[in-house]
């Protein structure tokens with residue numbers, strides 16, 4: 001079976017004021033269709049950097065990244081934009097919702113690039129907001145929503161074009177455990193529907209819910225283990 005994601009000797013360095021910051025150090029990784037992966041590791045260990053590369057928002061310094069068998073480095077800008085928009089749903093660590101823009105409009109935006117009609121976009125966005133439990137908040141703007149609600153709008157937006165791969169960076173960060181539980185249930189449903197899920201978390205209870213747990217330390221994979229059946233998230 002071809003992995004959805006395949007990294008070979010992936011390296012990411014940043015250059016800052018004449019210094020090289022080595023963030024990802026020769027990472028080898030394969031993620032298969034319908035995997036449900038949690039990535040954990042200390043702050044600054046390279047999780048977001050890795051997710052940004054997986055989401056084609058950033059490029060590696062060296063090594064290869066194959067997405068569904070295609071070497072990302074060799075794709076042209078149009079192909080890359082299409083994949084980013086249609087194959088991948090990205091939930092950012094800081095939500096990245098457009099301010100002063102209603103929830104429904106935020107969810108509709110990715111669909112504009114996918115050339116759906118206006119009425120189709122409205123209907124789909126409404127359905128997605130209902131799916132994440134925000135059918136009664138569609139006109140609210142981000143600053144009128146709670147943290148957990150913003151996170152759910154961000155998830156609805158990530159689902160706009162029905163991507164098969166969902167990348168979520170701290171989807172339950174900065175929210176209470178009950179809202180976190182709802183978001184996790186949502187991701188589990190998406191997994192049950194056949195999607196591939198990769199999430200980053202600093203909460204052990206969230207990490208234990210995934211089928212596979214990868215620990216990153218100092219830019220390297222420290223451990224990578226399959227986990228048993230789902231455990232209930234421990235409250236608090």
Ligand SMILES: Nc1ncnc2c1ncn2[C@@H]1O[C@H](COP(=O)(O)OP(=O)(O)OP(=O)(O)O)[C@@H](O)[C@H]1O
Pocket residue numbers: 014015016021023041042043044045046047048049050
């Ligand atoms: N644009 C950049 N230029 C220079 N260094 C960067 C840049 N982006 C990230 N870094 C550095 O790379 C390292 C990894 O950052 P990253 O955001 O991937 O960490 P993280 O594991 O997601 O941490 P957190 O748990 O706090 O979100 C950090 O030491 C950070 O300072």
Ligand SMILES: [Mg+2]
Pocket residue numbers: 047048049093169
């Ligand atoms: Mg991060």
